[in-house]
Amino acid sequence: MTSTRAARAVYRLTQADGSVVERDVQGQFGGNRRLKIYGRLDCPSALRALARGYGKRRVFFADEVTAIAAGYRPCAVCMPGEYRRWKEGRTRPR
Template sequence: MMRHIELGKDAQTRQAAVRRLIRNGSIQFGGNRPAKIYGRLSCVSGKKMKVANRVFFQNEQEAIKAGYRPCARCMQAAYLEWKNALF
């Protein structure tokens, strides 16, 4: 897991770092640290998130291992599977 805020001192530097990490396959999912939710990088909810709360994961297993749950908006099937496992 890597925190978005730690990728650079300003927005432009962080944006360039994120693009580079996506291109080389180092990150595939994003997450909200306080809410413990992960989802696709293209998720509308994830794009509205504060930079200080955003984290990135290399794969889904890394997010699950860190205690995050799937996003109900962009990962409906995985979310329903997670939710049904609770009950």
Template sequence: MARQNRVTPTGDFIATEARGDFMGNRGILHDASGRLGRARWRHRAWVCCVLSYKEGRRALMAPGQYTELFFLDEAVALAAGHRPCARCRPDDFRRFLAAAGGVKCAGDLDAALHRARAIPRVRQQRRQTAQSGALPDGAFILHPLDRIPCLLMGDAALPYAPDGYGPPRPRPQGRVTVLTPQPSLTALHSGYRPALHRTAGV
């Protein structure tokens, strides 16, 4: 039975058998029985990790251990408010930190991301609007026609699904709802390139 630990670009937690390319961590979100609670926004260091690291294989959602989260790819993790892990992805973290602009350390970055991704006391994803043509590749939007999360790549908008991206649509024109928080948009504008799922065609 699939666990409810896959994170979507809208910040929702879903249960799916589809595999993701990255793991994430934002603290202990589950109880002793493995059920998710409401404490999904308390921890401020939301990281995006490789699937395998030095500690080897972990028991998923072990009592008292951090909740293993999973993402289709890094662009989804950025849209959900996570950033590269400094421990298991130190080179990516340093590149992201340098590209994010105006932050000098992980703590400053996490604070800036938390302000940009969360609506205080509401436990909801903060979103903004922007001109579609001004957004960088790797950003996520809600498509204005059907509100499906889409990854922007060049002139295309790739619809998200848990098992991969669908056939490309034309990038919409005008103002759109943006899911990717501002510090990550700044990093994308400055040249940070997230690792994308093979179905993105890159």
């Protein structure tokens, strides 16, 4: 007997506290665990890193708010406006 059910895709998403949960919906952003950078899934810089074998450092986030809460910063390549705002916010005197 063969099954007619299609295999369900499962996505592993990183939460704000760093834990990983499995969801049936793909994350909106990807990131690099070591560099603590997040960006678009089609980021040219991330795609080059993946081609060089850095896939095991890849993490995914449901949304930008979660990526920021997890301590990641925006990618300067695919999110230059967000990166600029992040950088300006970091260098402001307190």
